[in-house]
Amino acid sequence: MRSIGVAAWAFCLAMPGLAAGLPEDAALDRSADIKTLVPRVVVNSGRLEWEPHKRDLSAWPTLSHLDRRATIRPQQAAYSAPLNGDAARGRAIAMDPARGNCIACHTLPGEDWPGSVGHLLLGYKRQGHADAYVYQQIYDRRVLNPNTVMPPFGAFGVLSDQDIRDLVAYVQSLD
Amino acid sequence: MKIRIILLFTLCAGLACAQENAVYRDMDLPVEQYEPHVRGDMTLSKTYPYWKDRNKLDWRLAGNPEENWKLNWKFMDPPFNNTVHGGHFALDRGESLYKSLNRDGRFAACLGATSGRLKGLRTRYPMYRKDLRRVAGLEAVIEHCASAQGEVLQHGSYDNSAVSLYLASLSQGMPMRIDVSKGPMREAFERGRQLFHTKAGRLNFACSSCHTRNVGQLVRGSHITTPYGDVAHYPVYRTQYRLQSLHLRMMECNLDAGVQPLMPGSQSYTDLEVFLSALSNGYTVSVPAERN
Numbered sequence: 001m002r003s004i005g006v007a008a009w010a011f012c013l014a015m016p017g018l019a020a021g022l023p024e025d026a027a028l029d030r031s032a033d034i035k036t037l038v039p040r041v042v043v044n045s046g047r048l049e050w051e052p053h054k055r056d057l058s059a060w061p062t063l064s065h066l067d068r069r070a071t072i073r074p075q076q077a078a079y080s081a082p083l084n085g086d087a088a089r090g091r092a093i094a095m096d097p098a099r100g101n102c103i104a105c106h107t108l109p110g111e112d113w114p115g116s117v118g119h120l121l122l123g124y125k126r127q128g129h130a131d132a133y134v135y136q137q138i139y140d141r142r143v144l145n146p147n148t149v150m151p152p153f154g155a156f157g158v159l160s161d162q163d164i165r166d167l168v169a170y171v172q173s174l175d
Numbered sequence: 176m177k178i179r180i181i182l183l184f185t186l187c188a189g190l191a192c193a194q195e196n197a198v199y200r201d202m203d204l205p206v207e208q209y210e211p212h213v214r215g216d217m218t219l220s221k222t223y224p225y226w227k228d229r230n231k232l233d234w235r236l237a238g239n240p241e242e243n244w245k246l247n248w249k250f251m252d253p254p255f256n257n258t259v260h261g262g263h264f265a266l267d268r269g270e271s272l273y274k275s276l277n278r279d280g281r282f283a284a285c286l287g288a289t290s291g292r293l294k295g296l297r298t299r300y301p302m303y304r305k306d307l308r309r310v311a312g313l314e315a316v317i318e319h320c321a322s323a324q325g326e327v328l329q330h331g332s333y334d335n336s337a338v339s340l341y342l343a344s345l346s347q348g349m350p351m352r353i354d355v356s357k358g359p360m361r362e363a364f365e366r367g368r369q370l371f372h373t374k375a376g377r378l379n380f381a382c383s384s385c386h387t388r389n390v391g392q393l394v395r396g397s398h399i400t401t402p403y404g405d406v407a408h409y410p411v412y413r414t415q416y417r418l419q420s421l422h423l424r425m426m427e428c429n430l431d432a433g434v435q436p437l438m439p440g441s442q443s444y445t446d447l448e449v450f451l452s453a454l455s456n457g458y459t460v461s462v463p464a465e466r467n
Contacts, residue, residue, distance in 0.1 A: 025441035027426065036435055039331055039426060041417040044268065046327045046334040048439075057435040060377045061200065063370050063443045070199040071374070104394075147204050149388070151378040158377055 023064035055098075060156065074146065075155040077139035079132045083165055090170025093163055100159060100167060105150070109174065124174045134168045201374040203381040203388070209368055209402075211355050211453035216403035220390040222247060226404065229461055230254060244391065244398030252408045252464040262340065262412035262463025265333070269341030272334055276321060285320035286313075286342070297346035297460055301449050303359045310363045312448045314339050314410075314420050315440050331439035336410035336418040343409070346460045351407050355453045367450025370443055371402070376434030382447070385432070394431075397467060406448075406455040408464035419466075421448055 022028065027037045029052070036053040061071050094102040102108065106121045136143060139154030153159040159167070209215055216223040225236065226249040237243050237250040250256060276282040283291055287302070300313040307319065314330050317338050321328035328335040355364035371382045385394060386402045393399075410420045416427070422439035425447060429436040437443055 023437070025438050025443070027436045027438050036430075038430060038436075039423055039439070041331070041333050041336075041419070041423070043333050043417055046321075046332050047329050048332050053430060057377060057430075057433060060433070060435065061198075061375050062435045062437060063373060063375050063429070063447075064437055065366075065442055068198055071201055071379070073199060142201070146201075149203075149380070149384055151380075156377060156379065 021067065021069035022058060023062055023066040023068075025064050025066060026058065026062055028058055072152070072155050074142035075140045075152070076143060077132075077136050077154055079135045079139075081131065083131050083168060085165035085167070085169025087166070087169040087173045090166035090168070093159070093167055094170060099163070100153070102167070121171055121174055124171045126175070129172075131168050131172065134171060135164055138164050138167050201379055202369075203372045203374060203383045206369060206372040207383070207387060209450070209454060211353075211364065212456045213351075213404045213454065213458040215454060216401050219387065219403065220401035222390075222401060223403065229459065244400055247400045247404055248466060249404075249408075249461075251466055252461040254461075256465060258465075260412050260463070260465050261417065262465060265337045265410075265412065265418045266340050266344055266463050268334070269337035269339070269344075272328075272338050273341050276324065276326065276338075282320055282324065285323060286316055293342060293345045295346050295349055297343045298349050298351050299353060301353060301360075301363070301445065301452055310359050310445060310449060312421070312440075312445055312452075313342065314422065315445065317342075318440070329439075331420050331423045333418050336420045339420065340410050340418065340462055343460055343462045347462065348459050350457050350459050351452060351455045353449070353452050353456060355449065360449060363446050363449040364453055366443075367446035367448070370447055371450055376429070376432060378433040380432045380434070382428065385428075402451060403454045404458045406452045407458045407460045408462060410462075412463055412465045414467075421451070 022030070027039070027050070028035045029037055029050070032052060034052040034054075034056045035058040036056050037050040038053045040049040040051055042049055061067055061069050093100040094108060097104070102121075108121060137150075138159070140152035141148045141150045142152055142155075151158060154161070154164055207219075210218070214223060222245045225245045226232065226247040229249050229252060232246055232250055232255050234255075236246055237255065243250065273282070280291060283293060286293070287296060287299075287304075297313060300316070301310055303310050304316065307316075311319070314335055317335050318328050318330045321335075328338065353360065355361050371387075374381045374384070382402070385392075385399045389399050390401055391398055406421060409424075410418050411424075413419045416423060419427070420439065422441075422444045425444050426436035426439070
């Protein structure tokens with residue numbers, strides 16, 4: 001019985017495409033640099049056309065039942081002082097929809113269309129948090145709140161270590 | 176004996192694969208219950224009374240850009256929306272495609288028409304199709320039945336959606352009524368409910384992160400609305416997507432939220448379609464509709 005189980009497991013691994021984990025039913029061009037495809041509807045045609053998306057999304061888990069790549073579990077950041085962050089660069093990342101996009105959820109100074117989902121970060125400096133604590137919030141807030149809606153920017157590789165240091169410097173500068 | 180061993184093996188293989196598939200995901204908790212009827216919105220966004228009856232929408236609310244999302248965009252469905260838009264041309268196209276496909280009546284029979292009548296067909300999809308041995312939505316069945324006659328009508332293509340739109344127009348004013356109380360449809364609904372709360376992608380968002388927890392909030396300039404009552408106006412006319420089937424709408428939401436999209440007709444989208452269609456049970460079909 002046990003050997004059958006092992007054989008069955010090996011059989012699953014051997015299934016083409018599944019071994020790599022990229023699900024068969026994802027809208028992908030596997031040979032392209034940007035694999036993620038966007039459908040284009042062509043009037044009076046029975047076929048869809050496809051264009052590359054503006055960024056590749058294939059590296060992160062999908063909703064496919066065939067997707068066997070596990071989500072990265074909540075992760076403790078390996079932060080080391082000194083901070084070496086640049087608040088001006090941090091601000092730019094926070095406002096950039098393609099990078100941090102913190103402004104989508106947080107109210108930040110100097111923006112007239114603030115988000116309302118996240119906490120107020122105005123006056124954050126006055127809360128007197130340690131840099132390591134703030135770094136962890138941005139790196140992976142799930143460690144502190146497993147059900148958070150804030151993306152785990154560091155653990156998921158969305159932002160680099162330096163990006164996060166810049167953001168820490170920025171939010172720690174907000175009066 | 177030999178057959179038994181093979182059976183045992185495939186059974187074990189199936190189980191092992193199922194286990195392998197149970198990979199770690201973050202869930203948006205709690206996974207809400209959701210009533211398989213449109214009135215379930217009364218325990219979610221509570222906007223239902225505003226859009227319950229499309230013939231009695233409050234035109235003052237519709238004219239207020241801050242508040243009109245409370246109408247769940249139903250002011251863009253007929254009869255409130257009586258402008259001529261691309262959906263009307265698509266409907267004409269769908270009718271002529273249907274007629275040429277159904278010259279000998281085979282197409283209608285394949286779609287599941289009862290003695291040639293298509294009235295009400297839309298309201299019963301998605302359904303379990305014994306012949307296909309799976310749950311399928313209307314667009315998937317259109318693709319299947321066209322290909323049985325050698326025609327290509329890809330799920331999500333303009334022509335597929337046009338035929339779907341024409342079929343929906345034959346159920347105009349009839350309430351959606353899919354049965355998710357038992358069997359494969361119940362299982363699909365349950366998978367869809369779980370998927371709706373499963374976080375995925377670059378930002379670890381679930382559908383419910385927006386459509387359940389943040390109804391009324393602005394995302395990319397539009398207010399998020401309830402998942403109840405969303406299906407009865409599909410396929411829908413969109414400026415950018417032209418004619419958009421429900422699976423293409425899910426692809427769009429996936430892309431917007433940083434999630435790698437799946438192919439139209441994939442099992443996950445079909446499960447979500449069953450889930451969302453059940454949340455439209457009791458709501459009347461109204462096409463051709465537009466969305467921004």
